[in-house]
Amino acid sequence: MILLDRVTKTYSKALGPALNRISIHVEPKEFVIVVGQSGAGKTTLLRLLTREERPTSGKIIVGGIDYDKLRDKEIPMLRRKIGVVFQDFKLLPNRNVFENVAFALELVGASSREIKNTVPRVLEIVNLKGKEKNMPLELSGGERQRVAIARAIVRQPKILIADEPTGNLDPKHAWDVIKVLEKINRYGTTVLLTTHNVEIVNKLKRRVITLKAGRVISDRANANYHL
Amino acid sequence: MKHKIITFFRILHNGTVNFLRNISIAVAAIAVMVVTLTIVLLSIVVNATFGNTINQITSKIDISVYLKNNVSTSQTKTLINQLQHLNNVQSVQYLNKEQVLRQYETQNASNHQLALAISESSNPLPATIHIKPLDLNKISNIKSFLDTPSVATLQSNPPSYSGSLQTAINNIAHATDVLRKLGIISIIVFAFISALIIFNTMQMAIFNRRDEIQIMRLLGASTNYIRGPFIVESSIYGALSAILSVIIINSIFVTASSTLQATTLGLLDINYATSYFDSHFWLFMVLQVIIGVAIGSISAGIATRRYLKFKVQN
Ligand SMILES: Nc1ncnc2c1ncn2[C@@H]1O[C@H](COP(=O)(O)OP(=O)(O)OP(=O)(O)O)[C@@H](O)[C@H]1O
Ligand SMILES: [Mg+2]
Numbered sequence: 001m002i003l004l005d006r007v008t009k010t011y012s013k014a015l016g017p018a019l020n021r022i023s024i025h026v027e028p029k030e031f032v033i034v035v036g037q038s039g040a041g042k043t044t045l046l047r048l049l050t051r052e053e054r055p056t057s058g059k060i061i062v063g064g065i066d067y068d069k070l071r072d073k074e075i076p077m078l079r080r081k082i083g084v085v086f087q088d089f090k091l092l093p094n095r096n097v098f099e100n101v102a103f104a105l106e107l108v109g110a111s112s113r114e115i116k117n118t119v120p121r122v123l124e125i126v127n128l129k130g131k132e133k134n135m136p137l138e139l140s141g142g143e144r145q146r147v148a149i150a151r152a153i154v155r156q157p158k159i160l161i162a163d164e165p166t167g168n169l170d171p172k173h174a175w176d177v178i179k180v181l182e183k184i185n186r187y188g189t190t191v192l193l194t195t196h197n198v199e200i201v202n203k204l205k206r207r208v209i210t211l212k213a214g215r216v217i218s219d220r221a222n223a224n225y226h227l
Numbered sequence: 228m229k230h231k232i233i234t235f236f237r238i239l240h241n242g243t244v245n246f247l248r249n250i251s252i253a254v255a256a257i258a259v260m261v262v263t264l265t266i267v268l269l270s271i272v273v274n275a276t277f278g279n280t281i282n283q284i285t286s287k288i289d290i291s292v293y294l295k296n297n298v299s300t301s302q303t304k305t306l307i308n309q310l311q312h313l314n315n316v317q318s319v320q321y322l323n324k325e326q327v328l329r330q331y332e333t334q335n336a337s338n339h340q341l342a343l344a345i346s347e348s349s350n351p352l353p354a355t356i357h358i359k360p361l362d363l364n365k366i367s368n369i370k371s372f373l374d375t376p377s378v379a380t381l382q383s384n385p386p387s388y389s390g391s392l393q394t395a396i397n398n399i400a401h402a403t404d405v406l407r408k409l410g411i412i413s414i415i416v417f418a419f420i421s422a423l424i425i426f427n428t429m430q431m432a433i434f435n436r437r438d439e440i441q442i443m444r445l446l447g448a449s450t451n452y453i454r455g456p457f458i459v460e461s462s463i464y465g466a467l468s469a470i471l472s473v474i475i476i477n478s479i480f481v482t483a484s485s486t487l488q489a490t491t492l493g494l495l496d497i498n499y500a501t502s503y504f505d506s507h508f509w510l511f512m513v514l515q516v517i518i519g520v521a522i523g524s525i526s527a528g529i530a531t532r533r534y535l536k537f538k539v540q541n
Contacts, residue, residue: 090442
């Protein structure tokens with residue numbers, strides 16, 4: 001489903017590579033956790049998958065799409081296939097909660113009826129019922145994060161990338177979010193999750209990839225958190 | 228297909244919402260566009276009016292060639308034929324002695340004595356050829372043809388050129404020519420300025436919303452989905468400006484012809500201008516809207532381009 005082959009990403013020569021010849025292979029329907037210290041390259045890895053950044057070298061294939069052969073105008077189509085929870089949420093500031101989630105559906109040409117049916121269900125899943133009309137600035141950090149999650153899952157993507165989706169949440173809400181991810185994974189979505197949360201990693205008992213200074217230093221199934 | 232239609236209406240909707248949100252910027256853009264479109268329309272109408280005035284005057288003007296009584300029919304025919312083949316000749320009309328007399332009689336019907344003075348039997352009026360030139364400013368070839376000895380011998384009197392009117396016409400023609408050029412230059416200048424202002428307005432609007440655009444991009448919005456609303460927005464500027472400009476011109480003519488009670492404004496024949504404008508009202512409306520929407524959407528299209536490029540980094 002996701003294949004990275006000796007991928008290097010160097011933002012600037014002076015700082016050295018943010019990712020250094022990493023190779024990762026993720027099967028369809030897998031649930032993979034990426035851990036690593038701040039600055040280890042987790043977000044960079046995800047940005048390469050969404051084509052926000054291009055690798056300096058190496059090969060990336062996602063969902064059968066070879067990124068070397070991807071033309072610019074095909075990028076929107078690629079992004080619509082991947083659900084992303086951004087570390088900094090990236091909510092649309094001029095749209096309320098409902099509209100933010102609806103936007104993901106608008107982009108795939110969903111009808112207003114479909115949107116009216118689907119969005120409330122998803123907002124319920126992330127416990128945001130009653131906040132539909134709030135603007136992003138009127139939400140707590142945790143609530144914004146859950147809007148971002150709702151938006152990422154509303155299209156039922158084949159691949160879900162979640163960058164620190166529990167970063168602003170208390171343990172209870174964090175677990176609710178993780179449960180949503182597990183559920184969506186059970187329905188067949190490949191999930192790629194980055195987190196600093198030791199407890200979550202240890203409880204999940206999933207495949208854990210550890211990055212350190214841009215290199216994969218371990219990649220194990222049913223693993224615990226260690227750096 | 229259904230998705231495409233839904234998406235199309237969403238783009239329209241988003242563009243309209245943006246327009247309403249940016250109403251203060253919109254007012255500035257519209258103001259400039261109104262000036263542009265008003266000038267465009269005004270020059271079209273003024274141009275047509277001057278053209279009409281000149282036509283009216285020049286149509287009354289011709290060159291008259293008076294023939295001797297002894298010129299034969301075949302000589303006349305040859306002459307007419309030669310004249311018809313000259314450059315710059317629009318039409319040639321031959322009147323024989325009787326026709327000239329009849330014309331003279333109708334022209335002087337009120338003056339009994341003059342009419343009596345010339346009778347059928349002793350008709351002193353010469354047969355006449357009237358030549359209408361295409362361009363009054365370029366009759367020298369006709370003139371030199373009429374002056375060639377072989378042609379001159381056929382004539383009883385020297386040809387008449389409606390000489391006194393000629394200079395007046397030349398003046399008008401010259402003035403309108405200058406006005407026409409000024410009109411075209413100001414159309415170009417103002418079209419350029421308003422395109423520039425719309426362009427900047429759009430860039431400002433886009434700059435204010437570049438984060439939003441970037442987020443839309445990351446979520447997989449296509450170029451058209453992001454750009455579309457901006458184009459819709461500036462097309463609304465264009466269409467509104469067009470309608471306003473037509474209303475402005477309309478009220479100018481209404482005021483000029485009713486309040487001033489004048490038929491002309493300087494050289495401009497207000498009556499003709501008004502009726503010309505009235506009879507082409509919808510054509511002008513459509514034309515203005517097309518120009519306005521074109522200026523708006525093209526400048527918005529260009530303004531959005533650089534914000535929609537995919538970052539190329541390696
Ligand atoms: N756009 C950029 N330009 C230059 N350097 C960058 C850019 N983005 C990230 N970096 C650098 O690349 C390295 C990896 O950053 P990245 O954001 O991938 O880390 P991370 O593992 O996601 O960290 P965190 O856990 O804090 O989110 C860091 O040293 C960072 O400073
Ligand atoms: Mg990060």
